[in-house]
Amino acid sequence: MLSRLAKLVSGSSKSSHPADLYQQRLAIYERELGEPEHTFTDGTERRIDIHAFGRDFVPECQEGSDEGYVLLTNGMSEQRMPGAHGDAKPRAELMWYVREPTPEICANLRWLANLPFIDTTWFxxxxxxxxxxxxxxxxEFQTFLFLTPIIEPDKRIAEALEIADDPVEILTVHLISHQELALIKSESLDPFLDLLDENDYPPIFDPARRSYV
Structure with missing residues (x-):
């Protein structure tokens, strides 16, 4: 058992069986995040489970606490996203930082993870x-925006994931306002990312967050 887990974590196992790939991803997740507190299983044929890992988002070097969850899909990357082209990473898993893994939030995350295969697109x-x-x-926000992790353990997960020689993108989920979307469309993403820094954008999703534009 230990030797098998070591192979899964190291990525040396070359099995392409879906159950083995599922366990390989979970082993990489657990190496960085510990064991999930909850797993919300998916009974559909594609099977995109959602793991909820507890986290205190306040860095160890700072006082206080800001407890929440890292939600991470497991199964989206089984298939290549049909619309990916060029240098785009053809496989992805989604991550969302939330206060609580409510049924509403999990349903939205699973719907997003299925969307590329429904609409023949890619994220x-x-x-x-x-x-x-x-x-x-x-x-009041109605637009999901995908970014990539900036927290070190989450970045390491993204660097470790691979299926059939395809790198797997980890995309973090965010909700933005109409005004913020308009800024991105008119001036590109960079000015909006600058606004996130200027306003100390909280890592945990806050449905009451004010628009920065």
Whole structure:
């Protein structure tokens, strides 16, 4: 058992069986995040499970606490996203930092993870999914934005994931306002990212966050 786990964590196992790939991803997740507190299983044929890892988002060098969860899909990367082209990473898993892994949030995350295969598209850094109504109670924001992790353990997960010689992108999920979306469309993503820094954008999703534009 230990030798098998070591192979999975190191990535030396070359099995392409879905169950083995699932366990390989989970072993990499657990190496960086510990054991999940919850796993929300998916009974559909594609099977995109969601693991919830508890985390205190305040760095160890600082006082206080800011407890929440890292939600991470497991199964989206089993298939190449059909719309990926060029240098785009053809496989992805989604990550969302939340206060609590509510059924509403998990349902949205699983829907997003299935969307590329429904709409024959792909997700990458800076891509958006605009909706006609807010997807989560308590917020007026209607557009999902995908970025990449900046927290070290999450970056290491992204660096370690690979399937059939394809790198797997880890994309973090964010909700933005109409005004913020307009800024990205008119001036590109960089000015918006600067606004996140200037406003100390919280890592944990806050449905009551004010628009920065």
């Amino acid at each position: 990458g850094f800076g891509h958006r999914v605009a909706l006609p109504i807010p997807p989560v109670a308590g917020t």
